[in-house]
Amino acid sequence: MTTPGADKDVSGAAAVVREQVPVVERRLHPVTPLRRAWAPVAVIIGWAVHDPNQAQEQLTRLTTVTLLIALAVIVPAAGLYGFLTWWFTHFAVTDSELRIRTGLLFRRTAHIRLERIQAVDVTQPLLARVAGVAKLKLDVVGTDKKDELAFLGEDEARALRAELLARAAGFAPETAHEVGEAPSQQLLHVPAGVLAVSLVLTGATWGSLAAALVVPPLLWLATHSVWTVLATALPLLGAAGASSVGRFVGEYDWTVGESPDGLRIDHGLLDRTHETVPPGRVQTVRIVEPLLWRRRGWVRVELDVAGSSNSVLVPVAPREIAESVVARVLPGVTVPPRSALSRPPRTAARCVPLWWRGYGLAVTDTVFVARHGLLRRSTALVPHAKVQSVRLTQGPWERLWGLAEVHVDTGANETVTARLRGADEAAELLSGQAERSRTGRRDARPDRWMA
């Protein structure tokens, strides 16, 4: 364990954490101050880009001496700021909470309850990989960027994640420290070739590329202004890069594993991300089939976890394999085949011509399944136990044709809608879903999954 020159011998003390023993506070990794070192540089670059003419004027006026003086002031000031924020940031793991104390002038203490953990992310940006450090973030509803622990030593981050998960799982506090990392079994690995082909077969990639290649020349013909063209071309190129190369780099080496601590998702070529989603935290799973992937039988699987920003479970995989992963993520759930989904009644064509054929609905013992989309099919699954509220809505036009919609709200701020069902069916669905959700919750696993 990496301990900075702190006031306590952490590695020795942490092993004997007991109920009455005062909470051991730790500091972040000593390279942390450097993460803010680039801030003044970024400010200057931003100013230069924003107003290039004036920046050049100012720069020519500067002599070497003033430049040196400025450097002599800015660099130590930034360094001191970084050092002080690091010095005043502490964190501690207690039996039930992770406490983060931070702030130089405005003090801030966050107590994050461990049984509320929705996911744990360990991320390593490229530079952090070089330095051998990592960020750790607990996803709890309401936490934000401030609540991540950046940076920790690589091994320390892994050990801390294991300890947090063990405590959240309900292991006795005495043993939580020694439980160590739960063994992981690989469920799926996405080969780089498949990922590349899948991106080539994605409409968004080509759309953004075409926009980046077509719009700037047209603008040049129309305006003959270099700045206008640059101002549009750069964001367009950026978007094209992000949707092709960026996605490839981000989703490279995508591995999904299963462990007693839940689902593990590791990915990234330059920035590595390791995500752990404990059992019973998944609110919604969506299976998406883009038009061009259909011939190869590939699908993309997305998931929603409350408080987590990541929403991809499998970037691309053959349908059967993706469905087997879904079955592991939502225990006891089988993805209903297309034939099992019922279409809306024929009158639905009066409300949504053509596209009504894409709508579908199925309710099984464990999940509420709704499908939409004709070209890009998307099937959403919500376990009954995760339903927060059920709503039925009916507009005047829908009333005319005897139709209604049923919305199912989940805790990840995702609403799944069964569109254009018959009015009677919808009313039955509404009350039935409330009932299923009630019984589903009763059988749901506890928050502390090992207890």
Add this chain to the structure above:
Amino acid sequence: METGTAAQDDAREPVWTGLPPGLLKMRRMLLVVWLGVLTVALGVPLGLFAGPEWAAFALLPLGVMAWGWVVLGRNWRSWRYAERADDLLISKGVLWHHETIVPYGRMQLVEVTSGPVERHFGLASVQLHTAAAATDATIPGLDPAEAERLRDRLTELGEARSAGL
């Protein structure tokens, strides 16, 4: 009369409660006051400067007022709620009909609010929040005593049946 529950749970047929007439009174008074002011503001200058036949335009807001009077009544009658054993039902809307079911165990927060006008009419609203922002569960225009009773009962039931996310 409403198809609020299916036949399968006849035993727990919901007992619907409508809203007290105070809300309707308040909304109708606001309607009359604002449109009355508009009628006068439109009719008097037109009558004085453009001739009395132009003042007929002031009948427009009056027409809207009459229509609004009826619509508000229909809307008010459509609002109702039912406390069942495990969940709260809210049904509202005439043209755009909405029916919401919120299980007690899902409630994160129960809020009782009362603005200055509402207070003058002795009214309060109860709003339920779950972990899903899309949950739209508000009961407006309740008697403050009833609002507090509902809040306490919902909180109590919510604690008893509370569940994780």
